[in-house]
Amino acid sequence: MADDPTDLLAVADELYGLPLAEFTPARDAHAKRLKGDDAALAAQVKALRKPGLAAWVVDLLARRDVEQVQQVLAVGAALREAQASMSATELRELTRQRRQLTAAVTQRARALASDAGVRVTPAVADQVEATLTAAMVDERCAQAVRSGLLVAPLAATGVDEVDVAAALATPEALGFAPTAREEPVPAPPTLRVVPDPDADEKARAAALEIVEEATEARDVARADHEEAQRHVQELEARELQLQAEIDEVRRRLAQLESDAEEVEDDLGDAEEAQASAAETLEEAEAALGKAQSALDRLAD
Incomplete structure (x- = not known):
């Protein structure tokens, strides 16, 4: 290990601020130059990993647009505070801001990469946005993004612990602030608007077309409404009829x-x-039997 970790961070800060294609040659040149004076530092420099494209784009953003990154981290801190205090209203508003901000800053990062001659695909842009979201959700991810020394993208749910060290050039990078490298913004080209002689007519035609489409849509909607109204009336009448039949059945x-x-x-x-x-019949039959017996005896 080198005696002073800031030596390694200083070299890393320079290397990770380079164009992606220049990283490996520059790293090897640094390691070779340091080998005679500080073999331990040279070995650490040689071990620095080349960043993935998404991580390099976030590192580029951390150096070229510090203000945007600070805004991301500030909203993230406010969001975490709102979650801790269970402020539902503030939490909803900050979550909405988070989504809008991460999308906007991702577009800014893509523009910076494009200016540097690097095309960022939608898949890489998704990784950049996920990394910015992680910086808002997790404080250690925020420190990693601010360091400008990422070698891999981050992802955080706010529940599981993130292995931040694995995504950094060196564990000592956590809390490091990179050297800002603001690039001059080129002046926009001068544009001269040539008036269109048919502009008014085209505008009227376009407006007329919009009115016609809106009228047609209104007529369709009205017909659908009338049909739905008829269906409701039919069902209401059927409901009354069935209720009357139910009442009659109940009465019956x-x-x-x-x-x-x-x-x-x-x-x-x-x-x-x-x-x-x-x-009574049994008694009468018994009496009849007795009377008949008496009659028979008299006859004898």
């Missing part, structure tokens, strides 16, 4: 239940009368 059921109760009562009375008549 109530009547049948009442009739059944009366029949049940009458049946009980009839069964009692039947039992009494059967007993």
Whole structure:
């Protein structure tokens, strides 16, 4: 290990600020130059990893547009504070700002890379945006992004711990601030607008076309509304009819239940009368038997 880790950070700061294609030759040249004076530092420099494209774009942003990166980190800090205090209103607003800001800053990073002659594909842009989002969600990711010494993109959910050290050129980079390298902004080209002689007519034609399309859309919407209204009226009428039928069935059921109760009562009375008549019949038959026997004896 080198005696002073700032020596390694100073070399890394220079290397990771170079165009991506120049990184490896410059790193090897540094290591070779240092080998005679500080073998340990030379070995550390030689071990510095070439950044992936997404990480290089974020490093470029950290050097070329410090203000944008600071804004990302500030919103991230506010977002984490809102989460800790459970302020729902502030949390929703900051989350919306986070999405808007990460998208805008990603576009800025792509523009910087384009100015440096590097094309950023949508897939790489997604990794850049994920890294910026991680910087907002996780404080250590924020420090890693600010260092300008990333070698790999970051991703954070806010729940699982992120292996930040694996994405940095060296663990000592956490908390490091890179050397800002603002590039002069070229003056915009002078534009001269040539008036179109048919501009008014074209504008009227375009407006007329818009009116016609809007009228057609209105007519279609009106027809759909009228059809839906008719369907609602039909269903309401059917609902009333079915409700009336249900009420009639309920009334009829109530009547049948009442009739059944009366029949049940009458049946009980009839069964009692039947039992009494059967007993009377039995007594009458017994009396008839006795009378017949007496008659038979007199005849003898």
